[in-house]
Amino acid sequence: SSELTQDPAVSVALGQTVRITCQGDSLRSYYAGWYQQKPGQAPVLVLFGKNTRPSGSPDRFSGSSSGNTASLTITGAQAEDEADYYCNSRDSGGILYVFGTGTKVTVL
Amino acid sequence: QITLKESGPTIVKPTQTLTLTCTFSGFSLTTSDVGVGWIRQPPGKALEWLALIYWNDNKYYSPSLKSRLTITKDNSKNQVVLTVTNMDPVDTATYYCTHRVLYDTAFDYWGQGALVTVSS
Numbered sequence: 001s002s003e004l005t006q007d008p009a010v011s012v013a014l015g016q017t018v019r020i021t022c023q024g025d026s027l028r029s030y031y032a033g034w035y036q037q038k039p040g041q042a043p044v045l046v047l048f049g050k051n052t053r054p055s056g057s058p059d060r061f062s063g064s065s066s067g068n069t070a071s072l073t074i075t076g077a078q079a080e081d082e083a084d085y086y087c088n089s090r091d092s093g094g095i096l097y098v099f100g101t102g103t104k105v106t107v108l
Numbered sequence: 109q110i111t112l113k114e115s116g117p118t119i120v121k122p123t124q125t126l127t128l129t130c131t132f133s134g135f136s137l138t139t140s141d142v143g144v145g146w147i148r149q150p151p152g153k154a155l156e157w158l159a160l161i162y163w164n165d166n167k168y169y170s171p172s173l174k175s176r177l178t179i180t181k182d183n184s185k186n187q188v189v190l191t192v193t194n195m196d197p198v199d200t201a202t203y204y205c206t207h208r209v210l211y212d213t214a215f216d217y218w219g220q221g222a223l224v225t226v227s228s
Binding site for chain 1: 145147154155156157160168169170171204209212213214215216218219220221
């Protein structure tokens with residue numbers, strides 16, 4: 001079972017802002033990584049560390065963290081942002097890795 | 109440029125052992141803090157971390173699958189191999205090989221994935 005919990009689904013109007021959350025005790029000590037996955041494709045890392053975007057990740061993706069919750073914010077959502085989003089981090093022991101349950105983002 | 113590619117059988121029978129090979133380029137598994145991991149995703153379901161091997165040969169496994177998993181590396185071939193014993197239909201999934209971000213918890217490069225179906 002996953003130690004990181006995400007809302008199953010969220011929707012956002014085109015051009016608006018949406019926040020995706022990831023909850024877990026390990027997030028009090030470790031950063032989350034965030035992945036975008038479109039149907040039939042491998043996941044793509046969009047954010048990691050304190051708030052680092054890999055090369056090619058749009059600057060409308062940003063991150064934050066407070067307590068046991070990490071958040072990915074999409075500011076000015078585009079149609080191409082419609083996808084499944086997963087977080088990952090360490091487990092509560094800090095050695096192993098875990099993924100979140102995933103959030104389906106729909107852009108209206 | 110970092111690339112990873114999974115190879116192995118597309119179908120295995122229940123109780124058989126699955127062997128998947130990840131062949132990578134653009135980095136070395138002898139470099140400090142480098143790690144290569146395996147992650148799987150059953151059809152329509154979430155990602156599940158399976159195992160990771162570090163440059164120093166330290167190996168870590170998902171607790172729920174630890175007894176069935178073995179991860180090894182061959183530095184001369186730039187390959188990482190994952191074996192999963194006693195395969196079951198619930199192990200049907202796309203298996204991904206990944207490169208871990210240095211000094212971080214995220215995975216920045218992924219293979220295309222290998223769909224493995226367990227069926228008699």
